[in-house]
Amino acid sequence: MFNCSKLALARKRRQLTKKNLAERSGITAVTLTRLETGITTDPSMETLQALAGVLAYPVDFFFGENFDELTTDAASFRSLSTMSAAQRDAALGAGQIAFSLTKWINARFDLPAPDLPDLREDDSISAAASVRNHWGIGSKPIPKLLSLFEAKGIRVFTLAERNKNVDAFSCWNDGTPYIFLNTFKSSERTRFDAAHELGHLLMHRHTPSGHLNGEREADMFAAAFLIPQDDLISHMPRVHSLKHLIEKKARWGVSVAALARTAFNNKLISDWYYRDLCKQMSMLGYRTVEPEQREPEKSVVWKKILEMLWKDGITKSHIAKELCLPIDEIEALIGPLVNINVPTRTTEFKKLSVVR
Incomplete structure (x- = not known):
């Protein structure tokens, strides 16, 4: 059955207004509104193909079950005040797609379970010390931050929007913590963003975005966590x-x-x-260009997953086809986190072994 919410999701991912999409696809704005609101429940294949062509999404994406919802209140954005509505909606859409990708992976792999203490009662400095103690890392530096997060059950993804207004955000979904990073900045600043989002996950897990002093608390947490x-x-x-x-x-x-x-x-x-x-x-321009930059951090989990999938003849293109997504959505979420050369051709599905 046609799913109006998935059409709206695809449009928001491409940051198109209803008017833009209607004009480019050759349908009327009224027709598109009826489609997105669910008034029209059985659009013609010609209409769907026109929309899919503009959005660069498979027609099959517009059918099937809803993706898990992600609202602004459920996500902790670093820069909500500077984002446009289109940028915000696109980022939230990326989160919904990441939830679906995670379910696909969870059905085939046994990933680390979340191990984040509830620190809503702690101040920023105490929270940083508490989670370091909980994870057994004392006061030593953390050379591989993303690997640590993955080992503690945080699902790490990247955002396609290379825009300073969309730095990073975090959220919880079905008991699992997520962090989304925009890697257009230096590795050092991306690490700080990641630690900032960890602060939100630990201290503000059920608090709506925009919580009074929340951003300052997360910044203080990040500094104390990275530099005891x-x-x-x-x-x-x-x-x-x-x-x-x-x-x-x-x-x-x-x-x-x-x-x-x-x-x-x-x-x-x-x-x-x-x-x-x-x-x-x-x-000296060090606000925008970091001196003596370190190499960007990569994902250990995604590297292992993709390598194991490839051994079974399964590629990122296959994942995209299984989820009825364009390959660029998969690349946007995990591409910058891996540096292995895994082909992207589509092959027949094979049952995977489980990662332990």
Whole structure:
């Protein structure tokens, strides 16, 4: 049966208005509205093919069960105030597609179960220490943050929108935590975004987006989680210069700006000196281009999944076909997280072994 909500989802993923889609597909705006609201329940194949052609989605996508819903209130966006409605809806749509992809993977693989303590009663600094203690990592640096998250049951995906207004977001679905990252920034800033979203998952898991002080709390959590105070003071008791900060930032895998701010918050540098460092960073362009960037982190889980699927002759194109999705949606969600050269041809389905 035709599913009007999936037509709306595809349109929002392509960031098209109803008027845009109607004009490009050669149908009237009234017809499209009737389709999306469910008034028209049996559109002609000609109409569906026209819509599918513009949206670059398979016609079969417009049929079948609803995807799990993801609302603005259920997602913690880093930059909700700067996003357009179209950007927000596209990002939420990516989340819905990720839920469907996760179900497909869960039916074939045994992924790590979520292991996130409920820290809604903790302040940011205490929460950072608590989760480090819960995970048994003490105060040492975390060289592979995404791998740690995956090992603790967080499903990590990326967003196709390479736009500074859509940084990252997180959410829970069916008891599983998700983090969506926009990897157009440096690895250091992406790591901070990921830690920021972990803070939301731990401290604000059932609080609507826009929670008072929520973004500041998540930023404070991220800094404390990535740069524990004891380790910071032990390895950088004083800040001699901007060059000194650049040399030291590699230990914690953070941006020079984040390290400077954390040092200031921990009273390792004066207010005057911090302002001077900020001026230097701005003049040198370090707000947009990170000095001595580290290599982007990759997913361990997705690499293993794709390698095991390929051994059974199954590719990303096959996954897309199973889910009635265009291949670019799969690539957008996991492509930047893997660096293996796995072919994308479609092959006959084979039963998979289970990952333990």
